Amino acid sequence: MSDQMRGTSNEEVPVTADPGKPPAGTAGAGTADLTLDATVAAAEVPPELIAQSLGEYVRASWARVRAGNSGVLPVILGLVVVAVGFQIANSKFLSALNLVNLFEQSTVYMLLAMAEIFVLLLGEIDLSVGLVMGLGSVVVAELVQPTGANWPWWAAIIATLLACAAVGAIQGTLVARLKMPSFIVTLGGLLILEGVAIIVLGGSLVGIGNGGFVNEVYLYNIFWGTFRPVVGWILLVVLVGIAGTGLWLQDLRKRRRGLETAPRSLVAAKIVLMAVAGAAVVAICNVNRAHSGTIEGVPFILPIVLVVLIASTALLQRTRFGRYVYAIGGNAEAARRAGVRLASVRIWCFVLAGLISGIAGILFASWQVSLTTNIIKASNSYVLLAVAAAVIGGTSLFGGRGKTIHGVLGGLVIGGIYNGLYLLGVSSQWIDVVVAGVLLAAALIDVLSRRGAPGRA
Template identity: 40%
Template sequence: MNAAVAPEKPESPRTPGSTDASTKEAKASAVSLRSVAVTYTERVRGGDLGALPAVLGLIVLCVFFAALRPVFLSELNFANLLTQGAGSITIAMGLVFVLLLGEIDLSAGYASGVCAAVLAILLTDHGWPWYGAAGAAILTGTVIGLLLGVLVAKIGIPSFVVTLAAFLGFQGVVLILLKEGTNISIQDQTILAIANNNLSPAIGWALLAFCVAAYAAIQIRQNHNRGRRGLTIAPPALLAVRIGGLAVLGALAVHTLNQERSRNVIVDSLKGVPIVVPVIAVLLVAGTFLLQRTSFGLHIYAVGGNAEAARRAGINVAAIRISAFVICSSLAAVGGVIAASRGNSVDPNTGGSNVLLLAVGAAVIGGTSLFGGRGRVVDAVLGGMVVAVIQNGMGLMGYSSGVKYAVTGSVLLLAAGVDALSRRRAVQR
């Protein structure tokens, strides 16, 4: 028995060239600022917290320390915060790639120390130019990452075991390179400038204007392309909030850093954005583009979400894992260069002590999941600022290193707990 067929409605006449343009325009205009807020709220309720805990924690910590120690908000302390956490943030950016796969790299700290030692030896003992020595240090990190990645992806040794062995081994390598404890001073002015010098105020404002203009162009172009394909687009009000928020926060930061911070202006003027800030910004943009705008980034998330499904989809899982470790160790090398610049020297403690704790803490506190498949490079920056604020604020309050470690470890445990609970809630829904 044939089912009754409802009569078709006559199609409305179309003008030449209209095709599906009206349909696409309807879809593009269907999204409002309110619907974006509702969607985000549903995501949070579903367990996808993202960087929200880190942002809220950063705000609460800043208010808390500023209330107890007003000097926390001084221009000098603000600049110290940015340079203090730069090395750990850089290493944490690399760790994000490994953590997205559900793996771990416990050797990243001492790998940065090995690369810093290579930099110092080539600069001091062999007279290499700064670009050659820095390039050799980063190449050393790349080789380290390749070795670790092959052992994990090809041989099948768990990353925890491989990187724990490397953590122990690289301590010995640093001692060997530095002749059992030699302190090598960095004399090259270019390397020293990375973490110790500042941009001129004019260049700081010009750099901010360029960044805001570039960000605005990217956001508008992405929205336009999505509209052309008939996909939902962000409302203009949301674009204005994003672009305006970046402009306002950036202007406040640049204005603050352009104030005179020196206590003796006659001897030495100290103002401007620290050079290490645009270095971190470039790494952030490059890492974000790699993860979110390339097929390689999509493969990282796919392997981290379900490695077997990714393999069946034709993704070379082993190559992705090796690449993640290569990126991690290469960025650890950059972190080692920054640490050498900040310390004006390299010694056996470079890359050791609490470097790994702070880097892993930065990535996890910022919102990168320890279970893989969820996280962004910006998480490392946000988490790194949380860790730097804790260390800096407690230092201003006179607490000992032991208390700082205890508090930072507690915050890391709290972040991991939130990650586990939010993931469980997402699965239950």
């Protein structure tokens, strides 16, 4: 089996290059009749490594769904239900103005969910990501104040990211080295960070961009700024070109080495899908959204989230560190016996969670424009939305299964629910009830899928 992690089962089942033959060492009654479906379901092998055509890939993917490994299918269906349901209830939901607002508002949920996923993959939890975001927003806002520190905007951003990563390192060390429960460590961290953020804020309102000072304006435009329409199309061509070339070259390298690889039709389909989805987003963003004047173009924050997604996906799916993360989440003792340095990997996951939460904090400060004590206290609730987005997207609460794309998709669902219910005039209390219900449903699906999956109790 390839050295890349292929699921979350505690035992790996060897799979031969020929899916029609039984795995080596498993000869016995009935093994000679292993089919494509049975092989995929039993071994939890990614279907692209088994299928020889696009049709076989679809069939193998459906076999994994029936076996309890549904992947992103539920969240995709959830997005469709949210979009169709709210559009029927309010025709403004799928308007260009509202969709761009939805994309923008969901970015904070997406980033916090991606941060949380690094910890959830270990089978741990970080309850402090919301307040790490809050602390980051206060630090970056205070550092660019012309009457205060008056740092250059880029230096303030770097300092903020380092501070948030340091918080993750401290909490990760307490969990990994001192064996303290992550729930207790991050709960304590949550309370400490809330107090520290309020102390740094000093009880006063801190504004961003209102005075027209250069560093404040740069920070303000991180969330509210947009690219010119033509730049959006150029970015799309460049990003799809880079991603498509990378997929194609990876396929060529595997074929030259005689390794199992996805059908070329599947690789081409992925590239086309990326191009179509990207073109749809750019086209929507380039529509003039202003009631008067002109507001058009792709928001700056969308490429920022995309870069975080690509980098985190590459780290988890294409590096030894990523394989170690999945190994620890699947079976920590087996990973330790295999030579994985558990403490080091765990600490780095908390560091990455803090770093990405810091990025969310910078966007949060830009989004809010002005920060107050009440806003910082309210950021505490974002941890629940982060966990909800991750779980709704398909990440397991029990460790070993999940991808950062799950955080992006789950964040869109959370953002869509909030946005749609707000359009319908539903109060914030009832919106929280609905989101909590969706979270419980996603957690229930996670539990049931574990019970139904091979090798799970």
